[in-house]
Amino acid sequence: MLELKPMPEATVTPGVPKLLQEGFYVRFTDLWPDTLSEVKGKLFQIEKTNQVPYDISRIIPQSDYCDIDLSNSSGAENIYPENTKTLYETLIGFKPGNYLVHFYIPAGEYLHRLEQTGMVPDVSSTTRKYLGARKPEDSPYDDKRIFSYSVKDLEPLILRTYVDTGIDYEKVVIGLLVNKCYLKQILSPTAEQMRLAKVIQYYTELRW
């Protein structure tokens, strides 16, 4: 449900679409919870799409952070769908600056950690603030490489934006491109449709 697509090592012609397109298949794994039964273990075809850009900015002092909640919770940024038949494919990119971004879903639970005890992101640690952190150059504003997938009532995805030392204040600008995908369920998918479908994992599958 959160992917960093690295720079390609080669180009192909004709090019491969970066975003989900009309007619594409998506399949949600069986590990999605029962509370999200509208999508759990199901295969859908995308009927229509619409791309909506949006920018979020914060000005933060050095060695301080701000949590940006992309969900539709009160006070959050409202970047989640409200319709059970909608999937949001959200591309996340950053304008240059002296800052780091940690991802949490839900609040307080790190998305990127290592297996050794204590090897978790921590902005109050001089070393572990760099653990699991994405830097602006990892996903530039004009070439967004972080993809997140959300459906109605998914737990909130939190971006902890931390301004590193060495600058009094920094302006953090996060560019979003929300690819709204309207889904139609395929009730009896063929093996070929299953093979072609993009698999959308539940966030717990990214932590083991």
Added chain:
Amino acid sequence: MPSKNVDMTTSPSVLAAEKKNAKIIPTLLMVDNALGSQDAVLTLIDRFTTSLTNGQAATLKTETRLAINVSELACVSLKDELKDLEFLGAPEVAVATPDGSCKVSMAYHYK
């Protein structure tokens, strides 16, 4: 590329409005004090409001980004010297002694 000219009758004077999703990068600063009645002691100020963070409430801040003293009867332009200068909020120019004969021009772009 936008630009703006102000005279230093009032201090500080706003050189550009803040843009929420971008920083302002000055590319040219020209100070015409040829008709000025005294040395122009100028500062470029960055005025912005911080966000509510883990450690602090939202606060209005003013940070001095550049200070320059332009002699009476002089005209100065800065271009390369502005490299790496950026404003998070609205750039303003302030002068020690207001003088309508001192003109300040700034060209800029957004990043």
